[in-house]
Amino acid sequence: MDFADRVTRVEPSATLAISNLAAELEADGVDVVDLSVGEPDFPTPENITAAGKAAMDAGHTGYTPSNGIPELREAIVDKLHGDGLDQYRTENVIVTPGGKQALYEIFQALIDDGDEVVLLDPAWVSYEAMAKMAGGELTRVDLAPFDFQLEPATGYLKDAVSDETELLVVNSPCNPSGAVFSDVAMDHVARIAGKHDVTVISDEIYKEITYGTDAPSLGTYEGLRDRTITVNGFSKAYSMTGWRLGYFAGPAELVDQAGKLHSHSVSCATNFVQRAGVEALRNTDEAVDEMVEAFRERRDLLVDLFDDHGVDVPVGDGAFYMMLPVDDDDQAWCEGAIQDAHVATVPGSAFGTPGYARLSYAASESRLREGVDRLAADGYL
Numbered sequence: 048m049d050f051a052d053r054v055t056r057v058e059p060s061a062t063l064a065i066s067n068l069a070a071e072l073e074a075d076g077v078d079v080v081d082l083s084v085g086e087p088d089f090p091t092p093e094n095i096t097a098a099g100k101a102a103m104d105a106g107h108t109g110y111t112p113s114n115g116i117p118e119l120r121e122a123i124v125d126k127l128h129g130d131g132l133d134q135y136r137t138e139n140v141i142v143t144p145g146g147k148q149a150l151y152e153i154f155q156a157l158i159d160d161g162d163e164v165v166l167l168d169p170a171w172v173s174y175e176a177m178a179k180m181a182g183g184e185l186t187r188v189d190l191a192p193f194d195f196q197l198e199p200a201t202g203y204l205k206d207a208v209s210d211e212t213e214l215l216v217v218n219s220p221c222n223p224s225g226a227v228f229s230d231v232a233m234d235h236v237a238r239i240a241g242k243h244d245v246t247v248i249s250d251e252i253y254k255e256i257t258y259g260t261d262a263p264s265l266g267t268y269e270g271l272r273d274r275t276i277t278v279n280g281f282s283k284a285y286s287m288t289g290w291r292l293g294y295f296a297g298p299a300e301l302v303d304q305a306g307k308l309h310s311h312s313v314s315c316a317t318n319f320v321q322r323a324g325v326e327a328l329r330n331t332d333e334a335v336d337e338m339v340e341a342f343r344e345r346r347d348l349l350v351d352l353f354d355d356h357g358v359d360v361p362v363g364d365g366a367f368y369m370m371l372p373v374d375d376d377d378q379a380w381c382e383g384a385i386q387d388a389h390v391a392t393v394p395g396s397a398f399g400t401p402g403y404a405r406l407s408y409a410a411s412e413s414r415l416r417e418g419v420d421r422l423a424a425d426g427y428l
Contacts, residue, residue: 115142146280225363
């Protein structure tokens with residue numbers, strides 16, 4: 048059987064591969080401390096679940112308008128305006144089955160064979176796959192030497208972006224590093240993108256999960272209002288991973304073109320899930336704040352635990368990940384850690400940054416302590 052080039056040019060998701068291996072070990076009775084999964088360990092807030100149930104009971108189980116129900120698109124626009132993104136209206140929004148689908152539709156709508164896509168490494172694993180499936184060519188910018196921060200003075204982004212660049216992807220707070228890019232860094236992005244007429248994706252899926260700082264939205268900066276596509280969703284901030292609900296907002300012409308992909312592929316996001324999304328945006332601030340505070344405490348705990356073992360880790364101000372420095376062969380380190388210590392992590396090379404392992408601290412404090420103890424006992428720290 049012959050397969051299309053767009054499929055064979057990409058690899059399976061590294062994060063899901065590790066998660067699957069952890070599941071196989073657990074099925075054999077092995078107790079695995081799984082620090083590989085980017086999924087909050089909190090239940091979906093009760094008010095959101097109740098809204099979803101009520102929507103089903105009310106009969107909201109059929110198709111919706113392809114781009115999303117009006118109530119949700121209005122709630123999304125209100126949220127975006129609250130973030131300073133007042134250029135968006137409901138007609139600028141498409142609601143998708145998860146943020147990943149939003150990104151896929153954007154890449155498919157914008158990238159042709161040979162178009163240059165610039166990624167800031169470490170970068171979420173699926174950006175590369177989506178760019179390659181669309182035929183794009185990657186230019187990668189290594190942020191590891193700068194503790195994963197975007198530092199304008201270094202000039203590395205300026206050197207990477209040119210008039211040939213079609214798309215720049217910025218993810219802040221960042222998966223996998225937890226880095227939150229500064230106002231100065233975002234202004235630097237705006238000036239470079241404006242100079243070279245580059246479209247920018249601002250992936251803000253972790254925007255609500257920050258510790259003592261705010262994550263600026265790229266679309267608020269001069270020169271980026273009309274060239275930024277803002278992506279967000281409900282999986283992380285509202286612990287709704289399995290609900291599959293996301294969205295993007297962008298220029299009207301993009302919505303028109305991406306809307307064709309959307310309508311011919313997924314048709315629409317699930318009806319009753321969209322109605323639960325309205326509740327999430329309107330009435331869930333307190334639950335989100337409690338979850339974020341728990342993540343902050345876990346981050347600080349991990350930093351202290353690694354420090355006790357003489358390991359210095361770069362500390363991110365957002366998301367719920369950190370990058371642990373490991374051997375140069377990070378793939379072998381991660382495979383050994385799960386087989387020997389039964390601790391699941393993800394190789395940094397999957398994110399374009401070898402020599403690190405990504406840890407998710409979306410796990411209880413007791414499991415985090417257990418994970419570090421196991422790694423130390425088996426010689427992985």
